[in-house]
Amino acid sequence: MSFFQKKSDKKQNINLTSNAAENKQVIYQALGESADITSRTISVDKQNQISMVLLYINGLVDQKIIQNMVLETLMIEMDEQTKQEVAQTPKDIQSIYQEFSLIAEELQTIEELILAILNGDTVFFIDGKTSGFSIKTQGDQTSRGVQQTTTQQVVRGPKDSFTESIDTNVALVRKRIKDPNLWSKKKVIGSKTHTTVVYAYLNGVVSSDLVTEVEERLSKIEVNSILESGNIEEFIQDExxxxxxxxxxxxxxxxxAAGILEGRIAIFVDGTPDVLLVPVLFKHFLQSPEDYYQRSDIATLLRWLRTLALFLSLLTPSIYIALTTFHQEMIPTTLLISLAAQREGIPFPAFGEAVLMEITFELLREAGIRLPTTIGSAISIVGALVLGQATVEAGIVSAMMVIVVSLTAISSFVFPSYNFGISIRILRFGFMTLAATFGLFGIFIGLLLIVMHLVGLRSFGMPYLTPIAPFNKEAQTDTLLRLPIWKKTKQKKPN
Amino acid sequence: MFYLGAFSILIFYLELKRIRSTKNKKESYIFAVCMVVVAPLLTLQIGEVIDFRIVDAYIWAMHPISSPFMHLFNQ
Amino acid sequence: MIEKISVKQFAMLAFVNLIGTSIIFIPTVAANYGEQNAWIIVLVTTFVGIFVVLMYTLLFLKNKGTNIYSLIEKLLGKKLGLLIILIFMSYVFLNISANLWTVTQFISVQILVGTPSTVVIFMNISTAVIAVRSGIEVLTRTAEVFFPFIVLSLILLCVMVLPEVRIENVLPILKSNKLNLFLGGISILSFTFLELVILLGIMDDVDEKEKLNKYFLIGSIPASLMITFITLLCILVLGVEPTSDYTYPIYVLGQKINIASFIQRIEGIGAFIWFFTNFFKICTSLYVLMKGIKHITKTKDDKIWTIPISYLIFSCAYNGYNSTFYDFDHTTYVPITIIVGFFIPLLLFIVSFIKKNSNTFNKT
Structure with missing residues (x-):
């Protein structure tokens, strides 16, 4: 496995020579003579004595840029030069590029050159020079254009979403915040993948402690590969x-952009459309960007609805279990009678029933995500008809249980953030177990434990439940309520 | 009783490990001694092997003060 | 890291601590002594309570906000101080285990019929230990999260039960045995305000100490008024006899709720209020107890005591009160509360006053 290989020190011992062809050979060997490395040898003087070698990786570069920038610059210049009949020296070619091309760099070591090639740059050697040059020729053929978001759709608001290219992503944010104080810092993480990571913030609004904290945590990451922002997340999260x-x-x-304007820090990772935002508070998972585009009363109602959904999806099955198993006396009599009639002949206790249905539902959901949309509808037919209808008719599960589970399922889809929904899914099973063993008392204990865990959590030094505990009066205008924007008189500090 | 005994051993082990990691030898001994006294006491009490009541001792110790009160309240 | 709580959080803790346990027992106790005038006793103790609270905060503030334990040691000297600290701690210990016992009893009698009380105690005390081990900040913030729900449930309970009120239950007002009123007042005071002496132990964690005076009152007076109101409601709805007979009148109050024949029997509200307030009370007391042990033994790591002490509390709450609780309540608990909650602070107050005077005298 390449992960366990030690870094070979062999390359470092070899120095660049003044012979371009030899240098090319060195690079070729260092890259294992891979098939996608392309080289072009051009002679730059009329006597065919001084040659120049271009090296690049085929899929990573933009062929047009090479054609326009590298070759044409050379041709045009050479014509002028021949007109003036000035002898070609290696030094001149270098200066030509540095004058006429926007982005040429002189690189001394083989490691730097290899990295440049792997980044999609074109590297060239000239006879008589012991250093190489790189020109930025990265092509965007591998990435798709800016498309509509697939995971967090809104009715009103911008429809664009991030892409796999980090430059595009940063530009998308920059387009929204045209402020000289929007600063971005770059880092390269991953000893094998050399993934570019950029963090951006609004200087002056963000607290400087936060910036140093992010900087520090990113610097501490020592890992072979960063393939997605999730990898970064695992390293920098508090708990x-x-x-x-x-x-x-x-x-x-x-x-x-909204997060950056509030004084938070965005972390972009190359190769993924998922951009991270820190610090994050519990309330942010119950908010959607759309809240700020809708009228404030509607947005407030939607937030309440999401909060209700939070409790429903967390507690509905467990409360049902607790009530039917331990506290029948709390159910209104008429309801109790109809419940008892439904549960007659059902072989499982309420807990078994609930776990059975919840697991079935989770399976359906997981299956639905992986399948293409055309087959996905078939899954929903299977789920709704076969499992919902048939299990009730077969007397395996009571009709009430199906209602409870579907209510839970619907509420769990309400959250704008997918990963928050997952945490609720996990906790729901814990609550069901507690309710099955201790009834309402178990639910109380579970709530206490969860709240204790939540208030102890911190996200980049910020208490997770911030505007609620510790209570902050100003922040209440934008927590459960979403008051009109002009009510927030001054620029809000990150809380 | 058995569950509690097993739990006590587990919690004893975990907590001792935590205290040792703070490199505080004296306190880990204190903890160990406390646990060795307290855990069997409770376990045996719940198993109804022994009848051990701190509160009774307390009530007895308070007796000189509490008897006038009792007198007052029983009126 | 030094953990700090704000005065507002302290006020919440005071509210929760006062409500905890007492809300379920005061109606019974008060009805026992005052019959239809029970609520008047509670109201009067609220006024007395103002002075008790002021005494606590003054005692604390006059001595530049030192920890209660170091305060005792400073004022009374090493040996006497240690004795007083031990009495104080034993009281706190007793308080925790009694509270734990009552809540367990309530749960295993009313909510979870058939579940062994051992398991209930175990769940309760382990949650409390986890809370205390995570520190006072986590503890108060948890209380802060649940606080609105507790207040909301209280209000909901009061409002929903209003249709069941029978005015004739409280008549005639003010006609009763004066000695009984006095005795009832004392025991109610010791169940409510005098128990707040435990909060002296967390006062030094508060951020803006100079505002303590105001916020302690803000936290405790509404709580006491709430208890008064609940007592009044209990008598208005249930009548005197049942109130003094039921062990958990507030729970019965919840059962009486019947709005449009659909919202009925939501005694879960009463259980919710009591369980959470009681839980926070246990946690606060446990925290104060841990602080005391840390002060005496001078260990660096105060967490090491949480587990052994919780075993002892478990042991007490398991069967310590089974046969003796109601005797214990009046004969042991009330006097020890009066000693710890009234006489010890008074003694400290006087000593600090004398010391201060002699100091100023020496200086001049």
């Missing part, structure tokens, strides 16, 4: 063993 996400991720540029 690993918690069901709750302490880093926000989204593919909506407007959400990231």
């Amino acid at each position: 690993t063993y918690t069901p709750f996400p302490t880093v926000y991720n989204t593919e909506r540029p407007d959400a990231i």
Whole structure:
């Protein structure tokens, strides 16, 4: 496995020579003579004595840029030069590029050159020079254009989403915040993948402690590969063993822009459309970027609805279990009678029934995600008809249980953030177990434990439940309520 | 009783491990001694092997003060 | 890291601590002594309570906001101080285990019929230990999260039960045995305000100490008025006899709720209020107890005591009160509360006053 190989020190011992062809050979060998490395040898003087070698990886570069920038610059210049009949020296070619091309760099070591090639740059050697040059020729053929978001859709608001290219992503945010104080810092993480990671913030609004904290945590990452922002998230989050996400991720540029404007820090990772935002608080998972585009009363109602959904999806099955198993006296009599009639002949206790149905539902959901949309509808038919209808008719599960589970399922889809929904899914099973063993008392204990865990959590130094506990009066205008924007008189500090 | 005994051993082990990790030898001994006294006491009490009541001792110790009160309240 | 709580959080803790346990027992106790005038006793104790609270905060503030334990040691010297601290701690210990016992009893009698009380105690005390081990900040913030729900449930309970009120239950007002009123007042005071002496132990964690005076009152007076109101409601709805007979009148109050024949029997509300307030009370007391042990033994790591002490509390709450509780309540608990909650602070107050005077005298 390549992960376990030690870094070979062989390359470092070899120095660049003044012979371009030899240098090319060195690079070729260092890259294992891979098939996608392309080289072109051009002679730059009329006597065919001084040659220049271009090296690049085929799929990573933009052929047009090479044609326009590298070759044509050379041709045009050479024509002028021949007109003036000035002898060609290696030094001149270098200066030509540095004058006429926007982005040429002189690189001394083989490692730097290899990295440049792997980044999609074109590297060239000239006879008589012991250093190489790189020109930025990265092509965007591998990435798709800006498309509509698939995971966090809104009715009103911008429809664009981030792409796999980090430059595009940063640009999408920059387009929204045209402010000289929008600063971005770059880092390269991953000893094998050399993934570009950029963090951006609004200088002056963000607290400087937060910036140093992010900087520090990113610097501490020592790992072979970063393939997605999730890898970064695992390294920088405050607490690993918690069901709750302490880093926000989204593919909506407007959400990231809003976060940056609030004084938070966005972390872009090359190769993924999911951009991270820190710090994040519990309340942010109950908010959608759309809240700020809708009228404030509607947005407030929607937030309440989501809060209700939070409790419903967390507690409905467990309360049902607790009531039917331990506290029948709390159910109104008429309802109790109809419940008892339904449960007659059902072989499982309420807990078994609930777990059975919940697991079935989770399976259906997981299956539905992986399948193409055309087959996905078949799954819903199977789920609704076969499992919902048939299990009730067969007397395996009571009709009430199906209602409870579907209510839970619907509420769990309400959250704008997918990873928050997962944490609720995990906790729901814990609550069901507690309710089955201790009834309402178990639910109380579970709530206490969860709240204790939540208030102890921190996201980049910020208490997770911030505007609620510790209570902050100003922040209440934008927590459960979404008051009109002009009510927030001054620029809000990150809380 | 058995569940509690097993739990006590588990919690004893975990907590001792935590205290040892703070490199505080004296306190880990204190903890160990406390646990060795307290855990069997409770376990045996719940198993109804022994009848051990701190509160009774307390009530007895308070007796000189409480008897006038009792007198007052029983009126 | 030094953990701090704000004065507002302290006020919440005071509210929760006062409501905890007492809300379920005061109606019974008060009805026992005052019959239809029970609520008047509670109201009067609220006024007395103002002075008790002021005494606590003054005692604390006059001595530049030191920890109760170091305060006792400073004022009374090493040996006497240790004795007083031990009495104080034993009281706190007793308080925790009694509270735990009552809530367990309530749960295993009313909510979870058939579940062994051992399991219930175990769940309760382990949750409390987890809370205390996570620190006072986590504890108060948890209380902060549940606080609105507790207040909301209280209000909901009061409002929903209003249609069941029978005015004739409280008549005639003010006609009763004066000695009984006095005795009832004392025991109610010791169940409510005097128990707040435990909060002296967390006062030094508060951020803006100079505002403590105001916020302690803000937290405790509404709580006491709430208890008064609940007592009044109990008598208005249930009548005197049942109120003094039921062990958990507030729970019965919840059962009486019947609005449009659909919202009925939501005694879960009463259980919710009591369980949570009682839980926070246990946690606060446990935290104060841990602080005391840390002060005496001077261990660096105060967490090591949580588990052994919780075993002892478990042991007490398991069967310590089974046969003796109601005797214990009046004969042991009330005097020890009066000693710890009234006489010890008074003693400290006087000593600090004398010391201060002699100091100023020496200086001049």
